[in-house]
Amino acid sequence: MFIEIRNAKKQYGKDEAVVNALDGVDLSIEKGGISVILGPSGSGKSTLMNMLGGIDSLTSGEITVDGKNISKANARELTEYRRDDIGFVFQFYNLIADLTVQENIEVVAEISDSPLNINEVMEALDIEKYKKRFPRELSGGQQQRVAIARAMIKNPKLLLCDELTGALDTKTSRSVLEFVQKVNSQFGTTTVIITHNNAIADMADQVIVIRDGKIVENRKNKNKLPASGLVL
Amino acid sequence: MKLNKRYARSVRANLSFYVAASIMTMTALLAFYLFYIAGIGINSYADEFFSRNKLEDAQFTVYTPLTDEDITSLESKYDVTLEAEQSFDSENDGVTARIFKANQKIDLYEIIEGNDIKEDSDIVISAGYAKANDVSVGDKLTVSGRKFTVTGLFLRPDYLYMLKDLSDSYKNVSTFYLGAVTDSMFSSLNSGPSVTYKVIFGEDSSDTEFRRQLNEDFYLMSYVPAESNARIKMVHDQADTYISWAWMMLILLPLITVILISIVIGRKIRSEQRIIGTLSAFGYKKSALMRHYSLLAMLPGIMGGILISVLCLLIAQPYGELTLIDYEPLQAEFRLPVSAMITGMIVPTVIYMLAAMLKIRKLLKHDTVELLNNSVGKDVKTHKILTNSDKKVRFKFAVRSLIGSKGRTFVVFLGIFLGAMIVSLGLMFSDSVKGIGDAVKSSYGDLEYEYILNTIKTEAPSEGEAVVAAKFENEDSTEFTLMGIGADTQLWELGLTDGGSADLEKGWYASSLCSVVLGIEAGDEITVRSVTTLEEHSIKIEGIIDNGYNSFIVSTRERAEELTGLEHGSYTAIISDKELDIPASEVSSVLTKDTLKEQMDAMLGENNSLIYAILIIAAIICISSLFIAIGLLISENSTNISMLKILGYDNKRISRMLLDMNQVLLIPGIGLGIAAAYAALSAYKDHYAALVNAMLPVELTASQVIITTVFVCICYYGSLYFLKRKVGKVNMAESLMDNRE
Numbered sequence: 001m002f003i004e005i006r007n008a009k010k011q012y013g014k015d016e017a018v019v020n021a022l023d024g025v026d027l028s029i030e031k032g033g034i035s036v037i038l039g040p041s042g043s044g045k046s047t048l049m050n051m052l053g054g055i056d057s058l059t060s061g062e063i064t065v066d067g068k069n070i071s072k073a074n075a076r077e078l079t080e081y082r083r084d085d086i087g088f089v090f091q092f093y094n095l096i097a098d099l100t101v102q103e104n105i106e107v108v109a110e111i112s113d114s115p116l117n118i119n120e121v122m123e124a125l126d127i128e129k130y131k132k133r134f135p136r137e138l139s140g141g142q143q144q145r146v147a148i149a150r151a152m153i154k155n156p157k158l159l160l161c162d163e164l165t166g167a168l169d170t171k172t173s174r175s176v177l178e179f180v181q182k183v184n185s186q187f188g189t190t191t192v193i194i195t196h197n198n199a200i201a202d203m204a205d206q207v208i209v210i211r212d213g214k215i216v217e218n219r220k221n222k223n224k225l226p227a228s229g230l231v232l
Numbered sequence: 233m234k235l236n237k238r239y240a241r242s243v244r245a246n247l248s249f250y251v252a253a254s255i256m257t258m259t260a261l262l263a264f265y266l267f268y269i270a271g272i273g274i275n276s277y278a279d280e281f282f283s284r285n286k287l288e289d290a291q292f293t294v295y296t297p298l299t300d301e302d303i304t305s306l307e308s309k310y311d312v313t314l315e316a317e318q319s320f321d322s323e324n325d326g327v328t329a330r331i332f333k334a335n336q337k338i339d340l341y342e343i344i345e346g347n348d349i350k351e352d353s354d355i356v357i358s359a360g361y362a363k364a365n366d367v368s369v370g371d372k373l374t375v376s377g378r379k380f381t382v383t384g385l386f387l388r389p390d391y392l393y394m395l396k397d398l399s400d401s402y403k404n405v406s407t408f409y410l411g412a413v414t415d416s417m418f419s420s421l422n423s424g425p426s427v428t429y430k431v432i433f434g435e436d437s438s439d440t441e442f443r444r445q446l447n448e449d450f451y452l453m454s455y456v457p458a459e460s461n462a463r464i465k466m467v468h469d470q471a472d473t474y475i476s477w478a479w480m481m482l483i484l485l486p487l488i489t490v491i492l493i494s495i496v497i498g499r500k501i502r503s504e505q506r507i508i509g510t511l512s513a514f515g516y517k518k519s520a521l522m523r524h525y526s527l528l529a530m531l532p533g534i535m536g537g538i539l540i541s542v543l544c545l546l547i548a549q550p551y552g553e554l555t556l557i558d559y560e561p562l563q564a565e566f567r568l569p570v571s572a573m574i575t576g577m578i579v580p581t582v583i584y585m586l587a588a589m590l591k592i593r594k595l596l597k598h599d600t601v602e603l604l605n606n607s608v609g610k611d612v613k614t615h616k617i618l619t620n621s622d623k624k625v626r627f628k629f630a631v632r633s634l635i636g637s638k639g640r641t642f643v644v645f646l647g648i649f650l651g652a653m654i655v656s657l658g659l660m661f662s663d664s665v666k667g668i669g670d671a672v673k674s675s676y677g678d679l680e681y682e683y684i685l686n687t688i689k690t691e692a693p694s695e696g697e698a699v700v701a702a703k704f705e706n707e708d709s710t711e712f713t714l715m716g717i718g719a720d721t722q723l724w725e726l727g728l729t730d731g732g733s734a735d736l737e738k739g740w741y742a743s744s745l746c747s748v749v750l751g752i753e754a755g756d757e758i759t760v761r762s763v764t765t766l767e768e769h770s771i772k773i774e775g776i777i778d779n780g781y782n783s784f785i786v787s788t789r790e791r792a793e794e795l796t797g798l799e800h801g802s803y804t805a806i807i808s809d810k811e812l813d814i815p816a817s818e819v820s821s822v823l824t825k826d827t828l829k830e831q832m833d834a835m836l837g838e839n840n841s842l843i844y845a846i847l848i849i850a851a852i853i854c855i856s857s858l859f860i861a862i863g864l865l866i867s868e869n870s871t872n873i874s875m876l877k878i879l880g881y882d883n884k885r886i887s888r889m890l891l892d893m894n895q896v897l898l899i900p901g902i903g904l905g906i907a908a909a910y911a912a913l914s915a916y917k918d919h920y921a922a923l924v925n926a927m928l929p930v931e932l933t934a935s936q937v938i939i940t941t942v943f944v945c946i947c948y949y950g951s952l953y954f955l956k957r958k959v960g961k962v963n964m965a966e967s968l969m970d971n972r973e
Contacts, residue, residue, distance in 0.1 A: 054963040055878055076882070083880020094875050098620055098632045107625045108879050132619050138608075150879075 002031035002190050003052065003158070007030040008061035008071075010047050010213075021047040023213035025061070033205035034184050034191045034224075038198060045194045046162055052192065053086050053160050080120070082110055087189070089150030089180075091163035093143040095135040095150070102131040105150045112154035116187075124186065125149045125179055135145040141172030145179055149180055152183055159183070159191040171232045177227035199232050217220060242528055245498065250531055250861055253493045256797055256856040258534025258547075258730025260489035261576045262851045263481040263654075265540060269548050269566050270555040271475035277564035278392070278467045285340040286313075287389040288430040289458050290439070295451035297427060302450075310442045311434035313337050318418070319423040322376045328373050328396065329357075333418040338430040339390040339704070341412060342565060346384030346481065347367060352417040355380035355734070359387055360394050360560040361409030375411060375423045377907070386412070387560050390430075390458075392467035394560060398456065399684065402830075403558060429833040438707075444766050452764035454485040460711045473923045474555065480916060485734070485853065490580050492646045492857055494587035495639050497529045501591040502609050503868060508595055518596050523591045529588035530581045531698045537577025544568040551845075571876065574646050602822045630893030640868060644861040645897045651854025651947055653912075656940040658846040659915050663936065664928040665843075669829040671779040671929045676825045677725040682805045690801050696808035697723055700792035700876060703763040703875075711763060711935025713784040716792020716803075723807050724786070729776045730754075740771045740787045748921045750783075762796060769795050780927025854944060860950040865891060866958045873962045883960045888960075891952060902944050906937060 010022040021044045030036050041044040041070045050056035051063055054070050057229045070081055088094075093223060095104050102118065102166075109115035122128040125145045135143055144164060151159055161180065165173035181203060201207045202225045209217035234783060243250055298306070303314045317391040318333040334341065334349075341356070346369035349356055355373060362368070362385045371382045372543075391410055394403045413421070433439060439457070458464045545568070550564025564688045598608045617635060618628045634641050684701065692698065700716030717724050726734040726741070742752055752758055754775045761768040777786065786792075793800060806812065858953055866873070869890050876886050913930050921927045 002416070038564045053878070079877070079880060079882045082878060086880075088878055094878075096627055096629070096872055096875060098636065103628060107629070107876075111624055111880055111885065118693050151421075154880075190914060 533581030648901025
């Protein structure tokens with residue numbers, strides 16, 4: 001398995017105010033597919049993504065990604081892990097406001113060992129014409145495509161998308177998801193999409209439902225749809 | 233108001249800013265207060281002491297002694313108090329005792345330890361000598377071959393700065409003291425004491441009329457107003473120097489510091505625009521928001537004010553006493569006036585509150601939506617810099633961050649500038665003061681000895697050059713020496729400030745110190761008068777001689793003879809490049825180049841404690857301002873830092889990208905800081921010259937530049953080292969959550 005999560009627990013707060021954001025999660029994800037983690041607000045799905053991305057640490061349990069036990073990695077190893085293996089796409093894009101589209105992508109390419117060709121990536125995501133613009137000069141959908149390009153430029157092993165259509169309208173959402181699907185098939189990147197939108201599950205190879213920090217459903221989707229066919 | 237619950241949380245979240253801003257406010261005020269406390273402490277003590285012990289307004293000597301009837305007549309005619317003071321000098325084992333018959337009306341001595349004289353075997357002596365030589369009440373002293381018991385130690389208002397001779401530059405408490413014995417003992421010890429007359433003017437007195445009458449009836453030999461008497465004026469002069477330093481510090485430090493902190497407060501409030509927008513959307517009034525944020529902003533002012541007040545309570549007295557080492561042991565009390573304490577607390581506090589209020593007012597002029605989007609204050613134009621450049625992204629980012637956040641960049645620049653300015657000011661002042669001794673020496677050229685004669689001579693001296701020297705004053709009664717020198721002098725330096733050499737045959741030349749003290753320039757025509765005869769003359773100044781350590785106007789002997797009324801061929805002093813064999817009875821005083829240098833070095837060297845205080849203050853201000861500025865840089869970039877971390881940037885790379893670019897501010901900051909210090913000291917030079925009768929040789933040296941640069945760089949990189957750890961502490965998950973909110 002590409003991702004193995006064993007008895008993952010994450011607690012916030014102390015004593016009576018303790019919150020179990022993840023409460024003994026066990027999960028396996030295969031390489032190369034699209035997995036969708038579904039769940040309502042506060043279910044623990046963003047916490048799970050933070051753990052997978054190496055930006056937060058478990059209280060107990062283990063996470064292994066492509067053979068690396070990231071739950072036991074130190075700060076330097078986690079930095080390398082994020083730099084080499086992970087691509088992030090966030091609901092609010094999190095682009096650096098002071099950098100142009102091209103520079104937002106280059107800022108990642110500059111520290112990557114073997115980045116993809118920046119023009120090809122921009123072309124694939126249809127953002128080349130905006131490359132000299134700043135994030136504030138773009139629409140939400142355009143910004144999200146830049147965020148995907150930024151995540152993909154280093155050709156990561158794992159693409160993590162957190163509510164990537166949460167701030168977008170239906171049409172733009174579909175277009176962005178099409179790009180994610182295109183990237184997945186073109187580069188073979190394992191993709192994990194975290195969302196509360198059940199419709200997105202239809203484009204996934206694997207659907208995981210999380211509630212109150214626990215996995216309540218984990219199934220393969222044999223009839224997955226192209227993003228263009230989703231009813232969002 | 234529930235909003236008030238944010239106070240403690242907000243302070244906790246920005247603790248390093250509040251601490252650094254409070255310390256900075258305190259230190260900036262400290263620079264002002266230290267000098268102010270010393271200045272007003274000395275002045276207020278001196279004023280009371282002078283008034284209590286009937287300080288003279290002037291002293292004079294005459295060729296025809298005044299009788300008791302003359303004194304009574306002059307007192308009633310000119311509304312003055314007059315007293316003839318009798319004294320003689322007695323040598324014993326290389327120590328000179330100046331024994332006085334106790335005055336009754338003017339310049340009374342005040343016993344500060346022990347008791348006054350009762351018996352003929354009793355003596356009271358000046359306290360400075362007693363302290364410096366471990367002489368205690370009850371000890372025995374020998375004067376004119378007789379043993380006396382020291383019954384008390386005293387201070388005299390006309391000898392608070394203990395100069396043996398009025399022409400001396402530096403105190404002597406090691407081989408010179410004052411003593412007073414009973415009248416009967418005084419008469420038996422010396423049958424021919426010298427007499428100096430002391431005068432205090434009444435409200436209706438006319439100094440010039442009185443002086444003119446004295447000269448007509450009794451032939452004035454010398455006349456020294458208190459304001460020209462170094463033994464007296466040194467006290468107020470030095471206190472006034474401290475006060476002038478205090479005001480200079482006030483302009484330089486607290487003002488710039490308060491501006492710096494106000495900018496930071498403004499930016500901190502701007503970073504909360506989303507919260508302000510939300511509260512505004514919920515219906516919070518502008519006044520409520522202003523009140524909330526201004527109360528937060530007043531904290532550094534109040535804390536700084538409290539800290540400085542406590543510090544001043546602790547150090548005012550010991551520090552003030554350090555500034556008294558030049559004088560007799562004055563019993564001055566040093567404390568920060570309550571009014572100054574309150575002002576120090578209120579002024580920064582009010583400015584910080586105003587800065588906060590103005591920022592809120594400015595923010596609330598924008599649409600609430602803009603505030604909620606956190607888009608107010610983003611400089612779009614400057615962000616577009618280098619968009620077509622092929623430079624690395626981190627370089628472009630750093631440049632935009634530097635230029636785009638002008639306020640923040642200005643704060644970092646101001647921190648560097650302030651540190652460099654204060655350090656170089658301290659170093660330059662220290663070097664200038666140290667250089668005065670050598671400059672004095674070089675201004676005298678080959679001249680080694682100046683013998684001031686006590687009689688007017690006409691026969692040409694066998695050795696040395698004869699010169700005419702007399703005390704003159706301008707219309708404002710500011711004294712200088714009028715000199716007449718042979719036009720072919722080999723000893724007197726005649727180099728002009730604008731190059732070339734003075735041609736004494738052409739007319740009168742003023743020394744550069746004299747030009748500053750009298751406020752005159754080449755080409756000016758001025759009225760001067762003899763301090764004894766009050767005869768007025770008009771002279772034209774042909775040029776300025778480069779001599780910042782001796783206040784004189786010079787021409788040929790013939791011209792000087794004409795102005796002083798001396799016969800042709802007369803002279804009053806002899807200058808020489810070697811020691812001359814002139815009978816001691818003919819010499820009033822001897823000035824030597826080396827003694828002048830030593831006196832100047834010793835006098836100015838005692839300012840070192842103040843210079844060290846300036847350097848410590850510089851270090852604290854430099855570190856805290858940079859700490860605040862770089863802290864601001866990190867807090868304003870926390871979202872970017874967190875994002876870069878998520879993208880796989882390590883702390884070192886992030887620091888390089890965000891923080892290192894500010895290094896470019898080091899060179900202009902240090903350069904301008906040094907230039908500002910040089911300009912400030914050059915501007916202060918004239919004021920200082922008027923106070924201590926010496927022009928500061930202000931010079932910028934390589935060592936000052938190197939020390940300042942190293943000092944500021946240590947402060948800068950030291951602050952950076954500690955703050956870089958903050959980069960590591962930025963939490964990625966929390967930052968993402970903030971962004972989601």
